Amino acid sequence: MNYRQRLTITYGLTLLLVGALVSFLVGLQATENSKAAATGYLRDINLQFATLLDLRMWARRNEMRTLAVTPVFGDRQRENEARRLLEQTQDFLPMFTWMGFLDPEGTVDIATGQILEGESIAQRPVFQEGRQGEFIGDVHDAVLLASQFPRLPNGEPIQFVDIAIPVVTDNGEFQGVLAAHLSWEWAQDTRVSLMAPLAGDNQKELFVVSADGNKLLGPEEIVDGSSMAFLPLADIESGESREVTLQWPDGIYYLTDIRRTDGYQDYSGLGWFTVARQPEAIALAPAQQLIHNIWIYSLTIGGISMVGIWYLSGWISRPLRRLSSISQALQLRLNSESTTPASAHVKDEIETVKQAIYRLHEEGKQEYAARQLAEKVSRADPLTGLANREGLRLLLAEYQRVLPRKQVLAVLALDLDGFKQVNDHYGHSAGDELLKAVAYRLQAELRPNQAGIRLGGDEFLLLLPLPVDEGEHIAEIVAHRILEAIAQPFHLGNCTANIGTSIGLAFWPTDDEKLEMVLDLADQALYKAKNTGKRRLVRWQSP
Structure with missing residues (x-):
């Protein structure tokens, strides 16, 4: 077997082995990620479903109490x-x-x-x-x-x-x-309202099961009143959930989230179970498609590369064969005559390495740009564009490092008043639009060196570097502008929402040397604002 054949076969087998290994590892990770994401989504929507059922039963009970x-x-x-x-x-x-x-x-x-x-x-x-x-x-x-x-x-x-x-x-x-x-x-209306945004081929479904294990609500393929004994309902306490992958009566394996309702406030509930499911094959389809694509790409690139390496190895081995022939012919003579072809060979190799290094450099720049973009995306809230908790962590580290001694950092903790009613009445899409509109108004009140963060839900945080001697005054002005801005009506498509916000204010390092503790102090002031009438600013005061 000559050099050309050995090089081609070795390269081909190596590429096939690497492709198989990459396919296996990436496929394994992608499958785990897809399953975790699908299970988490089922858990979240099932929690919403259970909460809405108990909340609405609690509301109807209280309406009857009022009438009585x-x-x-x-x-x-x-x-x-x-x-x-x-x-x-x-x-x-x-x-x-x-x-x-x-x-x-x-x-x-x-x-x-x-x-x-x-x-x-x-x-x-x-x-x-x-x-x-x-x-x-x-x-x-x-x-x-x-x-x-x-x-x-x-x-x-x-x-x-x-x-x-x-x-x-x-x-x-x-x-x-x-x-x-x-x-x-x-x-049924509650179930439909939750499932409406999921219309499509994802096949997510919701059920209600009675305390004794019979179906109360869900797709008609299972008759109402039928026993759901195949579900592992035992030992699930009120308010707890269980995530399993199990085979349903139709023979299909489903990712399944089972939650036992726990009532709402003084309403203890009827012990119902809510169940969310999705076919495992559907949930893991993206991962399986990725594995399939990796194999297709590996085989395609491998085939093309093997053809290319066959011709390339022939071209590379040509001077080697000629050098071998010259060496055998000359034997004990000086090999000066073989210098020219050797030099030409080295020159070509240098050119090849130069081109390879240039390509690696370009790919490195692209990877660096992609990494920078990924880091930027990971620090931003995807809904509002404000910084998220990861972005907050980096901002706090940066402020602690570069904040001048003649400045303080005003920390404003915000929580929207009336957002839940908008979300419940007009739906989650309207709630999302409202959050984006709130973020826009907050950003309009910030200067370039100031930051807005969405902590989650309807909670926000503002960080304002301000002069020491004017910090209190400026922070209160900004806070009152925000109170007025949020109090203005929000026009959301076919509806108009009227909300407000409560604000807690604290300063670093004035109120505490630890910046993380100042965040807690602002949060304490926020809760005081919520508990004393809402829609107001409360400055944290030492007890």
């Missing part, structure tokens, strides 16, 4: 007022499919649409449990109201969640029970 203390129920002379109150509540909140007041014997005294009025439902749990105290019943098919409401589009009967609140006078006399049937469709 209205002094119109149980008073015959105010029966029309009571009826009008129930009808108006149902108009405002259509998820209350039926609402009624039951007298102390369990007879329906007043009801929306006069449905079941005069009938006794004394044996129903809504009365039996409601007379003992507040009662929230789990999802069930309509029984007495089955004939009053049409079936769902899929042919299944309408389902309700019962809420019952006892009505008593100021001296504790039992007047009856205020009861309501809450249509289970509100949960």
